Amino acid sequence: MKNIYKIREDFPILNKKINGTDLVYFDNAATSQTPKQVIQKIVDYYEQYNSNIHRGLHSLSTDATNQYELSRKIIQKHFGIKNNHEVIFTSGTTHGINIVSSGLESQINSSDELIVSEMEHHSNIVPWQILCEKTDAKLKVIPINKEGSLDIDTFKTMLNKNVKFVSINHVSNSLGTINPIEEIIELAHKNNSKVLLDGAQGAAHFKINLSEINVDYYVASAHKLCGPTGVGFLYGKSELLEALPSYQGGGEMISSVTFKKTEYADLPYKFEAGTPNISGVIGFGAAIDYMNDIGFDNIESYEQELLKYATDRLKEISGIKIYGNPGNKISVISFNLSNHHPSDIGSILDQFGIAVRTGQHCTQPVMDYYNIPGTVRVSLSFYNTKSEIDLFIDALEKASNMLG
Ligand SMILES: *Cc1c(COP(=O)(O)O)cnc(C)c1O
Numbered sequence: 001m002k003n004i005y006k007i008r009e010d011f012p013i014l015n016k017k018i019n020g021t022d023l024v025y026f027d028n029a030a031t032s033q034t035p036k037q038v039i040q041k042i043v044d045y046y047e048q049y050n051s052n053i054h055r056g057l058h059s060l061s062t063d064a065t066n067q068y069e070l071s072r073k074i075i076q077k078h079f080g081i082k083n084n085h086e087v088i089f090t091s092g093t094t095h096g097i098n099i100v101s102s103g104l105e106s107q108i109n110s111s112d113e114l115i116v117s118e119m120e121h122h123s124n125i126v127p128w129q130i131l132c133e134k135t136d137a138k139l140k141v142i143p144i145n146k147e148g149s150l151d152i153d154t155f156k157t158m159l160n161k162n163v164k165f166v167s168i169n170h171v172s173n174s175l176g177t178i179n180p181i182e183e184i185i186e187l188a189h190k191n192n193s194k195v196l197l198d199g200a201q202g203a204a205h206f207k208i209n210l211s212e213i214n215v216d217y218y219v220a221s222a223h224k225l226c227g228p229t230g231v232g233f234l235y236g237k238s239e240l241l242e243a244l245p246s247y248q249g250g251g252e253m254i255s256s257v258t259f260k261k262t263e264y265a266d267l268p269y270k271f272e273a274g275t276p277n278i279s280g281v282i283g284f285g286a287a288i289d290y291m292n293d294i295g296f297d298n299i300e301s302y303e304q305e306l307l308k309y310a311t312d313r314l315k316e317i318s319g320i321k322i323y324g325n326p327g328n329k330i331s332v333i334s335f336n337l338s339n340h341h342p343s344d345i346g347s348i349l350d351q352f353g354i355a356v357r358t359g360q361h362c363t364q365p366v367m368d369y370y371n372i373p374g375t376v377r378v379s380l381s382f383y384n385t386k387s388e389i390d391l392f393i394d395a396l397e398k399a400s401n402m403l404g
Contacts, residue, residue: 071285148324
């Protein structure tokens with residue numbers, strides 16, 4: 001990255017000391033850090049125009065509404081979405097998936113089948129299990145192979161006329177695998193199955209044009225791409241969102257309420273019941289702007305450089321086992337060191353100021369597949385550096401010596 005040290009100045013938290021040493025933050029796949037441009041935008045909202053949106057005619061409310069709707073436009077443009085009303089603000093990826101899965105209840109019956117994969121995050125498994133419990137539909141699972149890739153040949157054999165829906169992640173949060181989504185979407189569409197893409201990991205690492213890939217639904221969270229927590233969005237094709245019942249009832253999602261009959265508002269408001277996370281949505285827009293200023297091409301190539309460097313250095317340590325070696329992956333590395341429990345490694349790394357995630361990463365089926373209790377996961381972002389990787393490797397060597 002050209003101005004990596006200048007970019008790092010945007011992130012106040014990167015100056016933090018942990019146990020007397022500089023913080024090395026390698027847990028970006030769990031949540032990314034927030035640049036001051038985004039923090040300031042949120043502070044501005046509370047200091048300058050905090051008020052409820054869409055309701056008041058007063059100046060503050062107009063400002064808040066304009067900024068909130070500006071974020072919708074930023075997201076629409078960034079993700080190549082045709083219609084503005086196809087962007088629904090949610091509390092995050094999990095919420096977005098639940099809007100779709102619970103809305104489908106009336107369209108799914110006991111002879112239907114739904115497909116997820118073995119590498120899904122729990123939030124793209126459990127909502128579908130709940131839907132299957134309610135409807136008696138069958139949930140089928142695309143297996144993974146040793147490389148940590150999806151077995152597409154098996155997927156092809158799973159498709160039949162009963163398969164109504166395929167819900168798949170773009171990028172695995174525990175292995176880093178980038179899935180061949182164009183192929184999956186095309187195969188599913190040929191089979192008349194709708195597709196939801198879990199973009200929680202993918203959106204942070206590269207640009208995606210949703211109209212081009214022709215996916216039916218897409219979900220993502222702001223906090224994985226430099227935005228605040230508790231906010232995200234659901235994209236759906238207009239006609240599908242119109243056919244989907246609203247998820248919650250309340251204010252803002254209606255056009256008329258009487259005790260005889262309530263009329264729902266049009267998209268997108270039909271799915272945005274109650275007062276939303278206004279400052280969060282505004283911060284989300286600022287985060288997308290920030291990342292576009294740096295440029296997703298720059299982010300992608302620099303993160304690949306970090307991935308290669310970290311992988312090579314990790315392989316120098318004896319007893320390291322890296323899980324997943326797919327052809328295409330993002331800067332996420334899941335590994336174990338000898339027979340040490342991942343959490344023992346994690347706590348020693350923390351003593352050296354290094355933040356990694358340990359455990360199952362909300363992907364227990366992946367851990368079961370490799371027959372391990374969990375992994376240590378390093379997930380690198382565009383504001384990380386090679387010297388941080390060196391610090392991490394030193395600390396890991398110390399951990400290895402300490403644990404024997
Ligand atoms: C983080 C993540 C989720 C869940 O996102 P929330 O913001 O917690 O709702 C879902 N899928 C993947 C692939 C993730 O990485």
